[in-house]
Amino acid sequence: MPLTANDPxxxxxxxxxxxxxxxIQNIPFGVFLTRDDIITIGTRIGETAVDLGALHQLGYFKGIDLTDDIFLQDTLNxxxxxxxKTWRLVRNRVSDLFLEGNDELRKHKDHCKEVLFRLDEIEMQLPVDVxxxxxxxxxxxxxxxVGSLFRDPENALLPNWxxxxxxxxxxxxxxxPSGTPIRRPIGQTKPGDDGKPGFGPSKLLDFELEMAFITTATNDLGKRVPIxxxxxNIFxxxxxxDWSARDIQAWEYVPLGPFLGKSFASTISPWIVTLDALQPFRTNGPKQDPKPLPYLQQKDNMNYDIHMQAAIQPKGSKETVVSNSNFKYMYWSMAQQLTHHTVNGCNVRSGDMMGSGTISGPTEDSYGSMLELSWKGTKPLKLNDGSERKFIHDGDTIIMRGYCEKDGxxxxxxxxxxxVLPARE
Known part of the structure; x- marks a missing residue:
């Protein structure tokens, strides 16, 4: 099916x-609360939110096999x-309706009042039930x-990596969803000289600059997805x-890995940008050496050129950009991640989410966490207001952005x- 919505x-x-x-080439999907306190599924073009539920009820998706309530739900699942096929049909239709020169919707002013919202008239919700x-x-x-910071730099990568x-x-x-305040977590930390674990608010609160992909109903239990x-199967x-409390994590993660140092909060942007919209920005990932096992071997152009940025904004001050990275640095692609996830027969369902892990580039200014940017606190970062950061302070707002750009x-x-709010003690 042609991706007419992608026409530059x-x-x-x-x-x-x-x-x-x-x-108009984006047409992401999200869930929002309208000015009438109705939760609906929608999209966004420029500074305008579009109520897809109202658009469907008014008959603008005729010819596409959709249930009556498909957009009148509180999640996209x-x-x-x-x-x-359905995603593409809907996205192409939305693109056509809002295409310059098409008056099918535009001439119906009463319909436009029902369908179109200013951004200050809506409240974004979590787009999927994860x-x-x-x-x-x-x-x-x-x-x-990370391996260099916590282990022998000569053997930073473990043998399986x-x-x-x-x-x-x-x-x-x-x-x-984005905009939700994050409470500083409390937990145990490594013992001091007395041999007793510490307990209290995390002192090493960190961000992790990541992307995450949302899946459809991918496979039944016991079946696997070929690469x-x-x-x-990626929507x-x-x-x-993926907020991280490094001191809590350092004490708990051996032998079973992350737990309370991660589970207190993770923030996502509210608009899901479809994999279809990202097709023009495909690119090669890093060379994989040694060659993966056959089930993980993939063709070229399986990564995506997405510029990523993280900034710290202290309370009452302007922001400081502290990291500029790119999704193309991912060694293991999304396709490889999903394929490996299901190789044992694990079933993946609609709305499941897969985080990339911290995306760090080859230069110090492209590292994707404060752990790396401050090199475990030994190299504090100076912000635009003159203050310094080794890790995140109470009152700091972490802002992440991502965009693709090619041929105009x-x-x-x-x-x-x-x-970040203070810990609740």
């Missing part, structure tokens, strides 16, 4: 500011479960940096901040942000 020459009759993350969440550890630079996408099962209940079919991507076409993800 298309322009919308809705106003789209220059360098907007949401041109059922829509995602309908599969890529049944299961897996976080991978798929950036070679990040894994090498170059052979399998390493991951762990995260906590889906604490995934929240050539993996991307057919789209969001920005992802730019699209992105908006913001993924969260302000």
């Amino acid at each position: 020459k298309r322009k919308s009759w809705l106003h789209v500011p220059k360098n907007s993350d949401f041109p 059922d829509f995602i479960a309908d599969g890529r 049944g299961d969440y897996t976080d991978f550890y798929a950036s070679k630079e990040h894994a090498t940096n 170059l052979h399998i996408p390493i991951g762990y099962h995260g906590r889906s209940s604490s995934i929240v 050539k079919e993996a991307e057919e 789209g991507l969001v920005l992802f901040n 076409l730019r699209l992105g993800f908006g913001e993924c942000s969260g302000r």
